[in-house]
Amino acid sequence: MTPAPHPEHGMEELCPAGSELYAQALRAGHVTDKQAGSAPCLLRFGLLQPNVDDPGRLEPVAAAVALHELLRGSAERVADERRREARLTETFAPLLRTQEPPAGPAGGPATIRMHSGLERINQAISQVMADAREELLAIHSHPTHTRTSPSLFALALDRDQALLDRGARIRTLYQHTLRHAPTVQARYERLRGDVEARTLNEVTERLLVFDRAVAFLPANKDRTLALEIRLPALVDYLVTVFDRLWHLATPLHPRAVRQPSLDGVTPRQRAIAALLVEGHTDTAIADRLGMNVRTARLHIAKLAATLGSESRAQLGYLIGESGILKHTGSAH
Secondary structure, eight states: OOOOOOOOOOTTOOOHHHHHHHHHHHHHSOEEHHHHTTOHHHHHTTOEEEOSSOTTEEEEOOHHHHHHHHHHHHHHHHHHHHHHHHHHHHHHHHHHHHOOSOOOGGGOSOSEEEEESHHHHHHHHHHHHHHOOSEEEEEEOOGGGGOOOHHHHHHHHHHHHHHHHTTOEEEEEEEGGGTTOHHHHHHHHHOOSEEEEEEESSOOSOEEEETTTEEEEEOSTTSSEEEEEOOHHHHHHHHHHHHHHHHHSEEEESOOOOOOOBTTBOHHHHHHHHHHHTTOOHHHHHHHHTOOHHHHHHHHHHHHHHHTOOSHHHHHHHHHHHTGGGGOOOOO
């Protein structure tokens, strides 16, 4: 009778037929080589071995002995691989010492790179800025970001002036709350060259774009991580966003034109009114417009008094009826 074909299974597995035949060999003290043909995995594992006097007679090997032999062979192969790793490391060591950092397409700089730590971020920005020759587009979104030490402020000012001296121009967008920040005022009192600044009620997170070719974006909330972007399609998109915001913004430097109030409602209050109608809380309004909650609530109270509102719900209705939102624009 022809034995059933041996089932396919993993190299480290023992099939049921093999287990049964091994148990039989242990009971009888041997099996024939013909019987072992139905379970070749037993021979592969070294659980059967030919009798010295009769090669056709296969005797069982203790499982502990067979396992030890298999593991010893495995350990030798692992040792060989470790020695191969050591040889490869030694071979590549001189190449690794002279190799430049990973490059992007066509051997150029990486298209997107992450920088960690304020010192490393500032260093990367300074390096790119030193090579810039045409333009810097910048967005600054929050007053606390201007609270820099005198030494850092002077360093940034020198860096900006050096760019202007090379014939480049600087365009900067600020959130409206930065219009009267001391460092902003000092910056434009000292810079000389083609430099302009405008403000909006709401702007994006910080953005720097050099020569419309390299951009820097914060990669986390506390700005200890930053992305350096050299991917043309993405940089072009960021430039488009900047240009759209720039055309909506109100001039700050070299000259700001003040918008008149409308029926006693200031541009700042109109901006708040628009967010009130959208249903935002006082905290959300303050965050969107870059002011503290107390200031936002003071403006809301003045707006309510001007429109004669006695409740939050009535204020929303009166804002809609007053028509002041038709004149909403950049605030001063």
